Amino acid sequence: MTVRGGWKQEWNKHIQIDGFDFAGIQYRNENTKETGWHIQVNLAGPLWHNYWVSGGQFHDVSSVDVPLYPAQPVVIALGGIREVGPKEKEAALAAIETWESPSTQV
Numbered sequence: 001m002t003v004r005g006g007w008k009q010e011w012n013k014h015i016q017i018d019g020f021d022f023a024g025i026q027y028r029n030e031n032t033k034e035t036g037w038h039i040q041v042n043l044a045g046p047l048w049h050n051y052w053v054s055g056g057q058f059h060d061v062s063s064v065d066v067p068l069y070p071a072q073p074v075v076i077a078l079g080g081i082r083e084v085g086p087k088e089k090e091a092a093l094a095a096i097e098t099w100e101s102p103s104t105q106v
Helices: 086-100
Strands: 002-017 020-029 035-041 049-054 057-065 074-081
Touching: 002 086, 020 086, 035 086, 049 086
Parallel strands: none
Antiparallel strands: 002 020, 002 074, 020 035, 035 049, 049 057, 057 074
């Protein structure tokens, strides 16, 4: 497991693509300027699961430590590479692309 600090929550997004219901929270690392997404899939269903996506790679997420005060950085514990089926992987990356599009920024 890799514990990485310095993340700040940017925004929450939701979208349905190809039968998947994605909820995503975007984080930006203050130290590395890297962007990552904590993705939760099918929140209302029995097949709920989540993972971390950054740089096109999917990782298991052990925890996302949300701070008590908004000014504090978030600590994220990542597991190993997460195997995601091709249809879900393509849909998740499409969701992120849509969320990061300037036309969807509020």
